Amino acid sequence: MQKPVMAVTGDETDEDPELAPSHMAAATGDMPAYQIRAPATALPQGMMMAASPGTLHSPQQLAEEATRKRELRLMKNREAAKECRRRKKEYVKCLESRVAVLEVQNKKLIEELETLKDICSPKAD
DNA sequence: TCAACAATTCGTCATGTGTC
DNA sequence: GACACATGACGAATTGTTGA
Numbered sequence: 001m002q003k004p005v006m007a008v009t010g011d012e013t014d015e016d017p018e019l020a021p022s023h024m025a026a027a028t029g030d031m032p033a034y035q036i037r038a039p040a041t042a043l044p045q046g047m048m049m050a051a052s053p054g055t056l057h058s059p060q061q062l063a064e065e066a067t068r069k070r071e072l073r074l075m076k077n078r079e080a081a082k083e084c085r086r087r088k089k090e091y092v093k094c095l096e097s098r099v100a101v102l103e104v105q106n107k108k109l110i111e112e113l114e115t116l117k118d119i120c121s122p123k124a125d
Numbered sequence: 126t127c128a129a130c131a132a133t134t135c136g137t138c139a140t141g142t143g144t145c
Numbered sequence: 146g147a148c149a150c151a152t153g154a155c156g157a158a159t160t161g162t163t164g165a
Contacts, residue, residue, distance in 0.1 A: 076150085078136060084152055085134085
C-alpha cells in the first residue's frame with residue numbers, strides 16, 4: 001500500500017525568530033512568530049491562473065473550472081499546512097531552548113543565593 | 126520475524142482573522 | 146461582504162518500537 005506521491009518536506013531550518021508569548025493572543029492583536037503571515041507565495045510551476053469570467057459557457061466548462069479551482073485551493077492549503085507546521089516546530093524548538101537557558105540561569109541564581117546566605121549567616125562556633 | 130501498538134506525518138475540512 | 150491565509154481538529158497512512 002502506497003500513499004499518493006507527495007512532496008517531501010523534511011527540511012528544518014534553525015533560524016532564531018523573535019517569538020511572541022502567546023498562541024492564543026490573536027484576539028488581542030499579538031500573535032506568535034509562527035503565526036506571522038508570510039507574503040503570499042507564487043503559484044507553483046505549471047499552475048495557471050483562472051480563465052477570466054465570461055469566457056466560460058457550457059456546464060462542462062463550468063464544472064472543469066470548479067474542479068480546477070478546488071484543486072488549486074487544496075494545493076494552496078496543503079502548502080499552507082506544511083508551512084504552518086514548520087513554523088510551529090520552530091516555535092516549539094525556540095521555546096525549548098529558552099527553557100534550557102532559563103533553567104541554567106535559575107540554577108546559577110540558587111547557587112548564588114546559597115553563597116550569600118553562607119556569607120551573611122552568623123558564624124556558629 | 127512478525128503482529129500489535131504507539132508515535133509521527135500528511136492532507137483535508139472548518140473556522141477565525143485580516144485586508145480590500 | 147468576499148477573499149485569502151493561518152491554524153486546530155480529524156482521519157488515514159507511514160514509520161518506529163517492542164514483546165512473543
